Amino acid sequence: MQPQKAFRMEWKKSTGSELPLAKLQQQRLDRMIACARSHSPFYRQLYQHLPVSGVALHDLPPTTKTQLMEAFDAWATDPAVSRASVDAFIRDKRLVGQRYLGKYSVWTTSGTTGEPGIFLQDAAAQRIYNRLLILRGFRSWLTWGDLAAMLQRGFHCAMILAVGDHYAGAANWARVQRSLGPFADRLRIFPILEPLPALVARLSVFRPVIIISYPSVLALLAGEQSAGRLNIQPFVLCSLGEGLDEPARQKIESAFPKSHLVDIYAASEFLCIGFECSQHWLHANSDWVLLEPVGADHQPVPAGQPSANVLLTNLANRVQPILRYSLGDSVTFKPEPCPCGNPLPAFRVAGRTDETMIFPARTAGNVAVLPMAIASVVEQVPGVLRYQIIQTAPDQLKVRLEVESGVEREAVWDVTAAGLQAFFANQGAVTIGVALAGEAPQANPVSGKFRHVYKERWDAEESSVA
Numbered sequence: 001m002q003p004q005k006a007f008r009m010e011w012k013k014s015t016g017s018e019l020p021l022a023k024l025q026q027q028r029l030d031r032m033i034a035c036a037r038s039h040s041p042f043y044r045q046l047y048q049h050l051p052v053s054g055v056a057l058h059d060l061p062p063t064t065k066t067q068l069m070e071a072f073d074a075w076a077t078d079p080a081v082s083r084a085s086v087d088a089f090i091r092d093k094r095l096v097g098q099r100y101l102g103k104y105s106v107w108t109t110s111g112t113t114g115e116p117g118i119f120l121q122d123a124a125a126q127r128i129y130n131r132l133l134i135l136r137g138f139r140s141w142l143t144w145g146d147l148a149a150m151l152q153r154g155f156h157c158a159m160i161l162a163v164g165d166h167y168a169g170a171a172n173w174a175r176v177q178r179s180l181g182p183f184a185d186r187l188r189i190f191p192i193l194e195p196l197p198a199l200v201a202r203l204s205v206f207r208p209v210i211i212i213s214y215p216s217v218l219a220l221l222a223g224e225q226s227a228g229r230l231n232i233q234p235f236v237l238c239s240l241g242e243g244l245d246e247p248a249r250q251k252i253e254s255a256f257p258k259s260h261l262v263d264i265y266a267a268s269e270f271l272c273i274g275f276e277c278s279q280h281w282l283h284a285n286s287d288w289v290l291l292e293p294v295g296a297d298h299q300p301v302p303a304g305q306p307s308a309n310v311l312l313t314n315l316a317n318r319v320q321p322i323l324r325y326s327l328g329d330s331v332t333f334k335p336e337p338c339p340c341g342n343p344l345p346a347f348r349v350a351g352r353t354d355e356t357m358i359f360p361a362r363t364a365g366n367v368a369v370l371p372m373a374i375a376s377v378v379e380q381v382p383g384v385l386r387y388q389i390i391q392t393a394p395d396q397l398k399v400r401l402e403v404e405s406g407v408e409r410e411a412v413w414d415v416t417a418a419g420l421q422a423f424f425a426n427q428g429a430v431t432i433g434v435a436l437a438g439e440a441p442q443a444n445p446v447s448g449k450f451r452h453v454y455k456e457r458w459d460a461e462e463s464s465v466a
């Protein structure tokens with residue numbers, strides 16, 4: 001079947017409407033603006049100077065995470081939502097994947113700007129995210145024959161994710177898992193903090209047909225598969241959370257030649273913004289999420305040129321309307337139609353990649369550690385507001401730490417340092433020196449990008465010291 005025909009057939013099913021894209025977007029945008037103006041005191045005030053009707057997307061003032069977090073209670077369209085009660089909910093890690101106020105999923109993120117965010121999702125939005133993933137994501141990568149073969153093998157799905165907190169991925173999959181009832185064991189969440197040999201052993205037994213994880217994890221698994229320590233045959237490898245760069249792609253594809261490797265552009269602000277096509281472009285699910293590539297001045301950037309920022313508008317989630325929200329990523333839209341036949345806008349995202357870090361092992365050799373795994377150790381310490389972890393030498397880290405107000409920094413640091421030491425011991429690394437930095441977490445002064453975990457160049461420093 002031709003991709004275009006297949007796409008048309010699935011369009012109505014996955015969008016829930018027969019309207020053409022532009023009309024559908026405008027209709028959903030009008031409804032979201034009306035909802036925000038009537039029920040969110042924050043937007044009522046922000047939009048007070050705009051006309052009552054006929055408002056275009058570019059008429060809306062852009063919003064930022066800082067603005068929305070500061071106006072948390074007034075931002076919500078449900079007066080029962082309050083920052084105090086959400087904070088209490090988040091503190092209880094047993095509630096990951098449960099519903100706040102019996103209605104809303106709660107996803108926390110530090111995002112690309114390093115600033116903490118709390119996003120509530122209503123039930124309708126979550127149904128849309130999952131419908132997009134199943135109907136537009138998996139369905140377009142797999143043939144009926146693939147699906148039959150996957151069913152025959154038990155349809156085991158492995159999610160290898162940061163867990164232990166209310167992260168979008170872990171919280172969403174925990175909820176999906178519960179909804180599967182007697183089939184809940186088909187979906188398993190593996191924590192990324194698990195040491196690689198243990199993860200490999202468990203995956204070998206589980207034999208997943210779908211793996212959803214970060215590209216750095218998939219690349220590590222590819223290394224294990226190529227070395228013969230892992231022997232699994234997944235149909236789909238979904239990469240999300242970080243950018244999938246070319247070296248990682250090649251490594252994964254050569255280790256799993258029969259698998260579809262698919263990049264998903266995902267965020268807590270909208271779970272599946274775009275799915276990768278056969279031509280390696282992401283296609284924005286722009287019937288439900290609008291992306292505007294803009295410069296630093298919020299002026300539009302034409303297709304074909306990388307943007308400084310991208311504004312996101314979520315047309316699915318009403319409890320916390322996200323309209324022209326500064327996401328911070330640099331995107332480049334494809335000026336001409338994509339040869340794959342998918343008429344949804346095609347784009348690429350720059351600079352989402354964190355490199356895997358190497359530490360000396362207690363036995364011979366090295367231990368590869370995922371930046372996300374180290375980050376999640378620090379992120380989960382109560383009282384941590386913002387942080388940055390920098391490898392300053394093969395066996396040394398320094399941590400920039402900003403704590404919540406009213407919390408003692410030294411006490412938070414003690415817990416953080418102990419957590420990091422336990423993590424490295426569990427990974428089989430030598431004892432890693434961890435130091436608390438005097439300075440606050442900061443963005444790269446040149447690129448303006450904030451990275452939670454990175455390696456400082458120490459080769460030059462070593463030679464100058466010697």
Ligand SMILES: [Zn+2]
Binds near residue numbers: 277280281338339
């Ligand atoms: Zn395409």
